Amino acid sequence: MTIVAFQGEPGAYSEEAVRQHFGDQVETLPCRAFEHIFEAVEAGRADFGAVPVENSAAGSINKSYDLLLEHDLKVHGEILLRVRHNLLTLPGQAHKIREVRSHFQALAQCENFLNRHNYIAVPWYDTAGSAKDLAENPVEGVGVIASKLAAQHYNLEIVQEGIEDLRHNYTRFFVVGKGDAPRVENAKTSLVFAVPNIAGSLYEALGEFARRHINLTKLESRPRRNRPWQYVFYLDFEGHWQDPNAGEALLHLLNRAAFVKLLGSYPPASLENGEEEVTAQSQLLQI
Secondary structure, three states, rough: OOEEEEEEEEEEEHHHHHHHOOOOOOEEEEOOOHHHHHHHHHHHOOEEEEEEEEEOEEOHHHHHHHHHHHHOOOEEEEOOOOOOOEEEEEOOOHHHHOOEEEEEHHHHHHHOOOOHOOOEEEEHHHOHHHHHHHOOOOOOOEEEEEOOHHHHOOOEEEEOOOOOOOOOOOEEEEEEEOOOOOOOOOOOOEEEEEOOOOOOOOHHHHHHOOOOOOOEEEEEEEEOOOOOOOOEEEEEEEEEOOOOHHHHHHHHHHHOEEEEEEEEOOOHHHHHHEEEEEEHHHHHHHH
16 A cells, blocks of 8 residues: 655645545555655655645745755655635534634634634644644634544534635645656656856756747745855756757756756646646646
8 A cells, every 4th residue: 555654643734635646545654844754755664755845825835845955755746735724623512612723824824714703813733733632632612723634533523614715725745756757748847956156047047948948837946055145946847857858958957057956757736627627836826
């Protein structure tokens, strides 16, 4: 059976993402920190890890990108999870809720709902953790914001579903594993690179893709952790690194860059938008 590591308590949104991608038969391995996901896969305790890399409302998750640079695991796929926040409480206690616990980001994403009901927001260390703690230490008048999976796992009552302020709230995950993912058509590729600190170096590096009509779907700079005031660039493009035009662009990028690290080519996630299927990142850009 496939084992997939994720960060958080059982019932976390990350576990929802894992089950969305791999199916309900997958075996999950909860981890306390993002670093432990990479360690579990490298040590063979898990076949893959699910790492959140960006949210459509809050932006990129910098820690994840730093770990992708530091470790040698490759991206094998991506997941786009529609985050649906739910108000949970102890069975039969819905009418008594006065305060609501959850991770501070979940509370912020449900601010309008909380204000309408005059609930007191209480930050907790984790969404699923707030559900776990309430189930283990029942307190009257307390609700939590967490996933439906958390409600099932901790036997809590769902008071109301979909209480988030923004309907289009998505989190993008990378599925990381050892070696390269099997090659697929219409792949997406992620890489990280740095360029010399000279005028036009980034322009010329990106021009290698433009000249070959390769579409970039993401470009973001991050500080180099071991070199103050120097930066690396995370880039996604449509295509597989072994495609002739992509391979040629990467070869020329190597000649222009200070370094290049290929994070992997993988099947892109997709969303159903009416009858039109669009890629995950394209949908994020429309939000």
